Each structure stands twice: as C-alpha cells, then as structure tokens.
Amino acid sequence: MRHYSIALIPGDGIGVDVIREGKKVLDTLCELDGGISIEYKHFDWSCEYYLKHGKMMPDDGLDILKDFDSIYLGAVGYPGVPDHVSLWGLLLPIRRQFQQYINIRPVKLLRGIQSPLANRGVDDLNFTVIRENNEGEYSSIGGRMYEGTDMDMAIQNSVFTRYGTERVLKYAFDLANQGTEKFLTAATKSNGINHTMPFWDEYVRKINMDYPEVKTDIVHIDALSSFFVTKPDVFDVVVASNLFGDILTDLGAAIVGGMGIAPSANINPEKKFPSMFEPVHGSAPDIAGKGIANPTAAIWCASMMLDHFGESNLSAIMMDSLQDVLEEGIVTPDLGGKATTEEFGEEVCKKMRSKF
C-alpha cells in the first residue's frame, strides 16, 4: 500500500462545498485502484474560526501541519474579516514557512470548456506558469512616513535573492527541459524597474547555461500579458516573480475559462515540508452551501496533488474523467448547466469507475 496523509482545510464559503467533492473523487479513486490509502485530518481553520478565536489557526498551527504529505485547502475569506487577516494569518505563512517556493498553475483549456478568446481550442491553450511564491514583491518590508501631513508617503521593498531566484528558475528550466518544446519564457520589467529586474534577467541567462537545449525568451510583463491574449499558443513554460506570476496566472485562468476552474499548487519540491493545493477561486460566501459551486478547480487540485505524490497514472485518470464529464455538458450553473456540486462530483466518480 502507498500511504499519504492530507490535512484538509476547507476554510470558508464554497471552500467547504468543493473540497467535499474533491475528497469524494479522491476516495473513489483510491478505492478503485486498491493500492493506495489516504489518511485525512480535518481542520476548521477559517474566518469563522477567527471570529471565535481571534486568529485564523492555533499558534502551533504550522507545527501541526508540518508532517502531513500535503494540505488540501478550499478557500478563505468572509465579509467582515479583512483580507490581510485571512491571508497573512493562514495562507501566506503556510506558503513561506513550508518553503512552498513554487506555485504551479497550468494554463490548459480542458475539453468541454470554452475559452473567451475567439477561435482558440485545446491545442492552442496548453502551457504552465511557474510563479515564485516566497519573496520578490511580497516582501512585507516597508512602511509609511509623515502620515496625516501633505508629505504622507509609503515605501515597499521588493527583495530578490540569489537563493530565491535560482531555485525557482532551476525548477522552471527543469520542467521546460523535460518537455518536448523546451521553451521557457521569463517575465521581466527590466526596462522600467532597474534594480531587481535586471538582477532577475541576469540569473535567467546564467541558469540557462546549464540548460543549453532550452530556448529562452525574456519578455516584459506588459507585452507578455498582452501575448497571453493575442498569441497564447506560443508558450510552453512561463516563469515569473511573485507579483508577475500572480497576475499572469489569473490572466491564464481567464483565457482557459475563468477562476471557477483554475487550480493551483504551492510546492515544496524537496518534500521537506507539505505542499498545498488550492483552487484559485475565493470563498464566494453568497453562493455557499447552495449546491451550485463548481468543484472543477478542487478536483483538478486533487489530481495535481496525486502528481506531486508521484501517482501520475491516477492523476491522469482523474483529469480524463473530469474532462469527459465537462465535455458531456453535465456542468454546474456557472458553466451553463444544471448539475449540483454534488452531482458533478458523482459524475466524475462514475466516469472513473468506467475506466477500471
């Protein structure tokens, strides 16, 4: 038996609805496979938890999580709890403490999903964005001065280290090198941001020397964003700093059908710490518990988790089944269908059963 442990943090709102289906699909697959067992532990850390306890998770939260193989997170956020509380109290500390320095977001149009781009199909939209997930523009270093006067001002530092830059670039070059296209696009803005971005470019060129087969293009973030719309078919692997990656991945999600579908994986490649898998969509409290949330992103996350475990066959079966269901049009209201959250999950399970 291959054994894995997962910390479940459904969080708030529809996070709870979609993680339930994701878990169901995972469980069904394990049962079908027979050779894999998953142990779950459920945590109610969320904004609701915050309203009761004054914090998003217990003080020893990270310590509790640290020995799991992975964290499966729904969404956090609730009206009345400021963003910076829910994020800096849970999401961002997990990413940083567990050295989840890689954020992977596939920009892949699933079968059955319509792109908002004219005349673009599954063959045009299939690449991966690797986002630096620990440093850069999200340094939290900076401050404010002269508040309350005419001279009021704020400064924020972007911090790029060799350590942080090399490791994300190596990961991205590795990924590009393993593929058939072997083409890496690195986002920059060295024409306008004249310290950190030339530094980044320099390391792109340096690491490239260790991957002579990978063709590399360094593209300014403004142009690159526009190319996601005008020529998304040219990309293979895209690597970007924390902020640029944040922007590109949401944009990537948009061109393949929107946030409701997009998964993300926060990876500690060394597996020294747990990695975290979370849908990109938020907690959408207005539709929570109504059975209409789309669990596609959560299921896709589960399949990325299997990939991370090295279970690529099972991961492929799950994605295949998911796309079969989408293609048959048995979809939730956001995609124009009538299926409930639960029915959709059930259909994916049914499809998987048919493949064993």
Place this chain on the structure above:
Amino acid sequence: MRHYSIALIPGDGIGVDVIREGKKVLDTLCELDGGISIEYKHFDWSCEYYLKHGKMMPDDGLDILKDFDSIYLGAVGYPGVPDHVSLWGLLLPIRRQFQQYINIRPVKLLRGIQSPLANRGVDDLNFTVIRENNEGEYSSIGGRMYEGTDMDMAIQNSVFTRYGTERVLKYAFDLANQGTEKFLTAATKSNGINHTMPFWDEYVRKINMDYPEVKTDIVHIDALSSFFVTKPDVFDVVVASNLFGDILTDLGAAIVGGMGIAPSANINPEKKFPSMFEPVHGSAPDIAGKGIANPTAAIWCASMMLDHFGESNLSAIMMDSLQDVLEEGIVTPDLGGKATTEEFGEEVCKKMRSKF
C-alpha cells in the same frame, strides 16, 4: 487663428514612417479647418543619434522641448542600443521632468477592428485606463548587495507619495465624474503588497468622498487583469499605479486589436509643460522604411493631441475618418490588407476632406 507648436521626435525604425503619416493627417485637417495653424520643429533624437553622439538627446534637450505645446514621438529602440539607454535617456526623463503624471490609454475597439475576444464588439470594449506615470514602482531607488557571492541580492523600492497619488486619482475621478457611467475601478494589490497598496486604497476612498456620485470599485490587479478578458464591458474609467497601469494598458491594447493600433498620451494636465503623444508600438526595425507599418496608432495619437489642445471637434473628425477607412478594409498588411503606410494615411485624408 489658433496656434500650436509641436516638437516632432520620430525616433527610430517605423517611428519615422508612422509619424510622417500622422503629421500629414494633421496638416490636412488644419488646412480643411482653416482656423488652426501648427508649427513643427523636427528633432532627430533617437538611437541613431545616440550612436553618433553618445546620448539620446543633447544635454539641454529638455530645455529645448519645454516651451512646445506638445511632443509627438514615434518610437525609440534599436538593436545594439540597450533598452535602458533609449528609455532612461529620452522617454522616461521627458515623462518625469515635464510632470506628465497622467498616462491615458483608451481601451476602445475601433470600427473595423476585430477583437481577439470572442463575441465582443465596439459596444463592449470602450473604456479608459489612467496610469500614474511618474512614481510608484518605477522609482529607480534600490540597489544590489553581495554581488558575486551566494548572498547576492537586489532590492527595489516602490515609492507612493500623497502628492503623486492624489493628483492621479483626482484626474481619474474627474474623468469618471464627467461621463455618464460615473464608475471608477482602482487597481490594487493590498492583499499581498502590504504597505504601498493599502496606502493607495486609502487615498482612493478619501478622494472618492469629493466625488460622491462616482461609484468606485477597488480590485486586485490579478483579478482585474482577468476581468479585462472575461468582462471588459463593465469598465468605464480604470485608474492604476505606474506598473499596474503599464500592464493593464498593454492588456487593454491586446483586447482591442493589438499594439499596432494602441495610442498613448503622457499628459501634464496643468499645461505647465508639454504633453507627449506616442504610439504604444515599438520601432520594429525589421519592417522600417518598407511602407508596411500601420500608422493607425500614430494617427490616433494625433487626435488625442488635438483633444488635449481643446480641439475636440477636429479630434472627432479625425477619429471618425480613421474608423471609416478601417471599416472599409483599406488596411495595412498587419490587419490583413494591402495598403501601404502612405496609402493608408492618404485614405484618412480623403475621408476627412469628404467631411468638410
């Protein structure tokens, strides 16, 4: 006679080709109108100039420019001259010294142009992005440390001042307030960038109090980028910091037909200094002088310049004529047509003549 003076800086590559047509269209319009006269002075400042003189413009370049009503710039950039030379030696000093703190980019689908977004027409794509153009993430403050060692790192400061923030927000609120939709979207990232962005948000809320009729939405840049693709029809005026505005405007250009078409205006609203009008596209040295560059952006820029002069009637006639020509399909090769740069300019002149 209304009199205006324009400094022409065609710059490099196709900058020369398109400014020639833009000037021709302007001249024709003045002739037709009869009540307006424009005096031009031509400057050969460019990368070519740099290769001869070791600088992009003379040391007293800004002093020479300062009394013109406006600057009409083609494009700068040439292989062999690094970006930071051509930009920091010409474009960025002009923007800053002349307090061109407003960068206006219309995200408007012209009649006759196809959007890459499925099922989106001229009614869906019609809003304006106001970008802060002087400070923020382009501070040029920062540096590098421990170079050549494992601890090598770079830091860049984003600097947001009350002065710089309030003036761009006021401009944007004013613009929104003058329109019928009265809807302002402000780009932020205060959930991840925790000093400068909450500062920005605070001023958005504060200035909003002076414009009670303007409905305001503060949206994170990642989500906002995706909304440019998934629901571009909701926007009216969008205001953003220097970097976020840079990204949003290129993205905006992409959804309305690409960089070949997009104009930009760098405005000093007080008219204490000249404003600068420049196509967003680059110098494209590979196609320079071949008669195939698309002068649409340059002509659009000329019409924005007329607007800035207060000649809104003439500006409207120019834009109308431009769109008539585009709609008739008499377009340059980049838009699938056979017209040369010159023929296209000539057609626009012909259309204008028919309107007098």
